Amino acid sequence: MAREAAALVAGIVFGLGLAISEMVNPAKVIGFLDLAGAWDPSLAFVMAVAVPVAAVAYRLMRGRAAPLWDGAFHLPARRAIDGRLLAGAAVFGIGWGMAGLCPGPAIAALVSGDGRVVAFVAAMAAGAAVVRWFGGARTPAPGSRRSDR
Amino acid sequence: MENFTPVSASVGGALVGLSAGLLFVLIGRVAGISGILGGVLKPSAGDVAWRLFFLAGLLLGALGYSAATGRPIPIRIDSSLAQIVLAGLLVGVGTALGGGCTSGHGVCGIARLSPRSVAATAIFMTTGFGSVFVIRHLLGG
Numbered sequence: 001m002a003r004e005a006a007a008l009v010a011g012i013v014f015g016l017g018l019a020i021s022e023m024v025n026p027a028k029v030i031g032f033l034d035l036a037g038a039w040d041p042s043l044a045f046v047m048a049v050a051v052p053v054a055a056v057a058y059r060l061m062r063g064r065a066a067p068l069w070d071g072a073f074h075l076p077a078r079r080a081i082d083g084r085l086l087a088g089a090a091v092f093g094i095g096w097g098m099a100g101l102c103p104g105p106a107i108a109a110l111v112s113g114d115g116r117v118v119a120f121v122a123a124m125a126a127g128a129a130v131v132r133w134f135g136g137a138r139t140p141a142p143g144s145r146r147s148d149r
Numbered sequence: 150m151e152n153f154t155p156v157s158a159s160v161g162g163a164l165v166g167l168s169a170g171l172l173f174v175l176i177g178r179v180a181g182i183s184g185i186l187g188g189v190l191k192p193s194a195g196d197v198a199w200r201l202f203f204l205a206g207l208l209l210g211a212l213g214y215s216a217a218t219g220r221p222i223p224i225r226i227d228s229s230l231a232q233i234v235l236a237g238l239l240v241g242v243g244t245a246l247g248g249g250c251t252s253g254h255g256v257c258g259i260a261r262l263s264p265r266s267v268a269a270t271a272i273f274m275t276t277g278f279g280s281v282f283v284i285r286h287l288l289g290g
Contacts, residue, residue: 006175007199011206012213014168014180014252019214019222021161022154027225031152033281042154046162047255053166054260057174067177074177075261076184078248081268088247089254093273095239097280099228102251103244104182106237107204108211112224119230120237125190127241128183132191135245 002069015108021046024109026100033097169257172203181253182207183244247273 022028023046031040066072078085096102101109101120109117169180176199178185185200211222228236244250247269249258254273258266 003176003199004202006171007178007203008206008209010168010172010175010180011203012210013164013171013206014182014203015207015210015212016214017161017164017168017210018207019161019211020164021158022223023161023165024211025223025225027227028152028223030227030281030285033277034285035278036282036286038152040152042152042158045155045158046165047251047259049159049162050166050169050256051260053163054169054173054180054256057166057170058261060170061174061177067173068175070176070178072177073173075179076248076258076263076265078265081265085247085265085269086272088243088245089269089272090243090276091239092243092247092250093276094280095236095241095243096251096273097277098239098284099233099236100226101233101236102182102240103186104207104250104252106240107182107186108207109222109224111208111211111215112222114224114226116226116228116230116233117224120233120240123234123237124241124244125186127238127243128187128245129190129241131242131245132187 006069014104017046017050018105018108024105029100029102029105030097033100165252165256166260169252169260173257179253179257181249181257183250184248184253187245243273 018024021043023043028040029043031038032043061067099120101117103124106117106121106124110121172178172180178199185203188196189200189204215221226233249266249269254266254269259270
């Protein structure tokens with residue numbers, strides 16, 4: 001149960017962060033992406049703070065064989081910057097700008113009960129499921145390398 | 150700049166970073182939401198429960214915000230339903246192809262200095278800006 005408890009706590013903290021920062025608010029996200037309009041740079045602070053905080057944790061685990069409550073680290077195994085990565089990121093960005101929603105905030109925003117959020121999450125899950133089931137052999141299996149450092 | 154909210158954005162960002170850190174230190178996982186969801190959509194044995202707990206936590210965290218502040222989570226959607234559905238499809242397909250989203254590539258990947266994530270983040274930020282520019286300023290939507 002330790003793994004599940006850790007995931008639950010991390011999820012709660014993540015959801016709180018998305019709500020407090022207003023990443024969950026499509027209008028706020030589009031305001032951030034609207035460089036040519038009344039640009040609201042607020043959400044740049046989310047990434048600017050989240051990255052160094054996360055980096056501290058990654059650094060703490062350097063040289064360790066395994067995390068505290070699991071037998072191994074589960075880091076992405078892929079290294080190549082290929083067409084699939086670039087095309088996928090490009091398509092994702094277009095959708096992100098169209099709705100102002102990306103996966104985490106969309107799921108957290110389900111608690112609003114807004115039908116359009118439900119529709120977004122359903123469409124997102126459908127799109128992702130099609131790629132994962134039928135999108136070629138290259139499923140992004142998380143590598144169980146112990147550490148890459 | 151009446152909507153400029155650097156303090157709440159920074160506090161939220163710190164929590165997102167803390168969450169990513171917790172998930173890695175405790176169970177060695179990357180806090181990428183599209184990847185966590187993807188492992189539910191195409192499950193492999195013994196690797197599903199923690200994902201469901203994390204996703205449930207996302208909802209509980211958002212509910213906790215409402216409970217603590219006495220306000221609903223801040224949401225305003227101006228797009229049409231058709232636009233939302235198309236956007237959802239693009240986000241689902243794009244993150245599955247690209248192996249990550251704003252959290253997996255943009256926060257965790259960059260924090261690990263992954264070249265793949267730096268490239269992906271540069272691309273989706275660029276097309277995100279471009280998408281809003283086209284919709285708002287060229288199409289007038």
